[in-house]
Amino acid sequence: MSSAPEQEPRRYAGFADVWPGSPEPLGARFKEAGDATGGVAGTNFALWAGGAEAVELCLFDDTDGGGETRHTLTELTHEMWHGFVPGVLPGRRYGYRVHGRWDPWTGARWNPAKLLLDPYARAVDGEFTAGGGGGGGALAAELYGHVRDWPQQQIADTVRDERDSAPFVPKGVVVADDDDWSDDHRPKTPWPDSVIYELHVRGFTMRHPGVPERLRGTYAGLAHPAAIEHLTGLGVTAVELLPVHQFAHEDHLLRRGLRNYWGYNSIGYFAPHAAYASSGTRGEQVGEFKRMVRALHAAGIEVILDVVYNHTAESGELGPTLSLRGIDNRRYYRLQGDPRRYADYTGCGNTLHVVRPNVLRLITDSLRYWVTEMGVDGFRFDLAAALARSMHDVDMLSPFLAVIAQDPVLRRVKLIAEPWDVGSGGYQVGAFPPLWTEWNDRYRDAVRDFWRGALPDVRDLGYRLSGSSDLYAWGGRRPYASVNFVTAHDGFTLRDLVSYERKHNEANGEGNRDGTGDNRSWNCGAEGESADPRVLALRRRQIRNLLTTLLLSTGVPMLVAGDEMGRTQGGNNNAYCQDNETGWVDWSLTADPGWRALRDLCARLLALRRAHPVLRSRSFFSGRPRGADGLRDLAWFTPGGTEMTEADWYAPAATLGMYLSGRDIPQRDRRGAPVTDDSFLAVLHAGPRPLRFTLPGPPWATAYELLVNTALEDQHTAPGLRREAGSRISVRARSVLLWRVVRDGEAPEPEPAERGPKTE
Template sequence: KAPQIPYHQTIIYEAHVKGMTVMNQELPAEIRGTYAGIAHPITINYLKSLGITALELMPVHHFINDHHLTEQGLSNYWGYNSIGFFAPDSRYSASGNAGEQVREFKDMVKELHRAGIEVILDVVYNHTAEGNQLGPTLSFKGIDNVEYYRLTEDGRYYMDYTGTGNTLNAHYPTVLRLMMDSLRYWVSEMHVDGFRFDLASTLARGLDEVNMLGAFFSVIHQDPIISQVKLIAEPWDIGEGGYQVGNFPPGWAEWNGKFRDCIRDYWRGEHSMLNEFALRFAGSPDLYQDDNRTPTASINLVTAHDGFTLHDLVSYNNKHNEANGENNNDGEDHNRSCNYGIEGPTEDPIIMEIRNQQKRNMLVSLMLSQGVPMLVAGDELGRTQNGNNNAYCQDNEISWLNWKNIDHELLDFTKKVINIRKTNPVFCRQKWFQGESIRESGIKDINWFLPDGMEMEDHNWNQDYAKSLGVFLNGEGIRGKSEIGERIIGKSFYIIFNAYHQMLAYKLPTENYGKHWQVVLNTTKAAPTEGSYFIAGDIVDVPGRSVIVLSSHKA
């Protein structure tokens, strides 16, 4: 039976079927890198111990390799080159390729469901593997080229909103039916729990411009099967007007690219970030609140399969994609990364510690913000791609998870912060913060503080040099109901974020916010140690580049 985990309790783990297990020596050799490898108890027990609730798999629809990659001895590792929208790729099957892959995929889903883990598929309905006018004719071009693809006025060339050579014609009835039949098949027959739509803005395009009331969305909302599963948009494409973060209709969640950019900028010390950081931490109400959506419309991420890993984000100023065979011209140039003094690996203990702190800081920012956090497989292990930020063609150790080289300290920390999120409802709100007093207490559901213990005022948000803030989350102001209709009440928390490179003294707020506080998380190895107690009005010395998380404690 499907776990049916509500969005506000969801923690997504983005992984590649092969890359997840192909190097795991604890698994039988014949199932490494396959659906069966993910279904194995060793893999599932790892996912359960980590605390994630949903496994988002990169494309499993059957795909083909690009000609220009095979000529260079490379291959399309990521799989965003679909040709069979009803077929699980047989290359990920340990049991055979004559239909056995279907059973193996179903068994994987069944085992994950048994463990309480949902399965979300990354699907590519915006283009196919047939490429542009120079690409192969494999299927749709030969069936009805004019109907399946968006063509230029003269019909000779393909409209390319995806950067892959072609764009499927999502507002044509035949193409729309293909997409809907495929989605229904994966829900009804393969029992997946949701989809992440690659370059989803493309699917919203009418004749040219993006239209969120277009045929694709209308049909999905009316479908009794597809409308009931998780629907997640990658809310951009490469066409004009394609960046649509915050603009998808109710019922959809979105990869929040603004969350990713803001968290990276804040922790690398950019100026004038406090206001946006607070918005992202609160679930991005500026993007989603006006459309009758909830905080869970925001899929929060710091990294994804494309771009730097978390480790590389704090280890490289520049991309290093030479292995891709394009003279380092591919991939994003503006990564909002920082190496803290040396490009790439270093034995310098000071730089190494700063990097480790920054990884922990970003993980805390990700896991304790309102919305739905998404962790990329391997970030909790300290995985590196050696500075490659576009490893789409690297079906090798650059992309695969290295289970022999694990940062156990980072893994333990990741498990701890995930557990804090899961066991405290104040971090998993179903409704927006109101900024209003709760009953007669006079205390708001959320409050922001200066180092002197006073509430922040409007002018404080715009001070360029300010890089720290305290935030109070009221455990009695959650405004949600449990599954049996009871009011949700949890612990209150006081969190201090300090992106400044030096220590700052923070005075805890007055006792009406909480008389007794206990440190439950410190992203540095300096004081205050976890378990330390403070009372209202005490001074907390907050180390540079750190987060201190305190929970209300009844003495």
């Protein structure tokens, strides 16, 4: 096959000799002048490129056009090309050109005309841009290793493009190593006590009035006291940041005038995304990220990163050549039987071949770097099932999981799996081994279905409320293996979940075809925004129901930024490209008394979790009698106040009573003494009409004190009400009541009969 007309490659004389240097560590590492460097400061460069024929290091200066100087790396040790360049200081930009065969039919796609980003670059300056052949708003055609606009499209990816991509690509930046974290104090919150708050670094502060305008949307903005005050006031223990690895914008989005907002399109696994830095992109972003982590740690908040190691921004065979494809396509990516094509278990065009030692090392080196040098406390792995595939099938004994389990750094941090991918056999909820927690979408679906009246019975709800023992009670796993959530970044917000029954993604420019159609939502009688006060009141009550259910459930709760104050995306359930008011948190909502009350309820429920171990159990409930009084540690009640029978679990029902006993908790304090807590009764009623519920009598309780009533918008009027055990109480339609069991000898306070939950 003939190629496009070849242009004479440019060559530049080096300003300094390249010394042999070291193959370890990979990446660019600045070294101060000393005996090891012959008294000369400089930078050691090392790149794994196993199948390459030659590697050129390209250094860029700050002259107009960014003059390029090329140095051939002649040292090759165990497939790592390396060299030490004297005089290269922090802030210097660089990239690589890798030489080899062009033979797409065998998976070989080397093309030295394409400047490649170092996979180990710890800072990135610039973005992938449009160019002479790129067209309006599209990525430059020069970024593609093949001739993108070749007339015969069926073979376009096989024709090598000889045009230089350097003017259109970002460059790696040499970064100094000058931080030992000696002044940092990691919170180290135990899993059972954790409350995760998923947020977007940019979107969280873009509209925050308390954050200075120049810092909004940045790492420094998230570190600002006004932002941290909201997190501490709410009571969360960890922030889970949507991807902060350097990422690229997809060509199809740029053509529509949009950008990748969420960031699930990584291209640099060591570099904090430069666009989130307020201080600069010549390495300053690294220090700014570290200062953000320190500020959050000082407030007692852990930092968890949402990481995307399953695929990269290079997409499939028709995608651009930005980094790994040009370094060694066949040993970085999973290829099909026809090696011209990519195996795609991610829905993004490619899948990293994690079984390969070089890929496994890239990922684990990156993870350790973020823990040891950037200070983070854990990771949520996007499409983790793709990482657990051995040859083709998902394998819980895969090299990736085995390496994580034995790594002395990584096995000690928080590990969260999104336990599925889009390939065959990819759904693996409940299957990940000990050490791992998982996003529990079965929790999400059951709770949504219950509150919209779509559960055929309450069996599944019972499992989800009590820690999902059917999924996780094996191999020594505990209830905190379940990360419980009702909403996540992907899907409706909590407010939209009760306001829309259909997705409204027209602004994404994909004809409303993107995003799931299985939302399990209920709009409370009107699609979208409504002026009907009855509809609005019902929606707010449903939000309170969903939020209260989440925070009373056993397991680790995850909230989404803004849900606690009524954030809406206008019905868009796939806002991945909405870097605007649709995707950003709207802080003006806090001026609304109703949404402010929701935030207060959220904080109050989290305070209850924090104060009561029985609400965040470290072990699964047995359901068996425990203690001298023979009470069960977990019991379920019908509206009649009787314990549920097996037949009750299978019968259609919209009401469930859950009794959590705080007596003889299988837990000890720091001195080894048994822990005793209050007992609680939660009544969840999803029916459309009021209900009479009988509070269980002795020996379960002598009396009950009401703590939460979601039928009330102002929760300050709920606490203090007491009822004798055996009393019949009124439960309003679609509401949750949380009662504290009054201990023996605890005298109930007299109160007027008219106080308490009222029927509709």
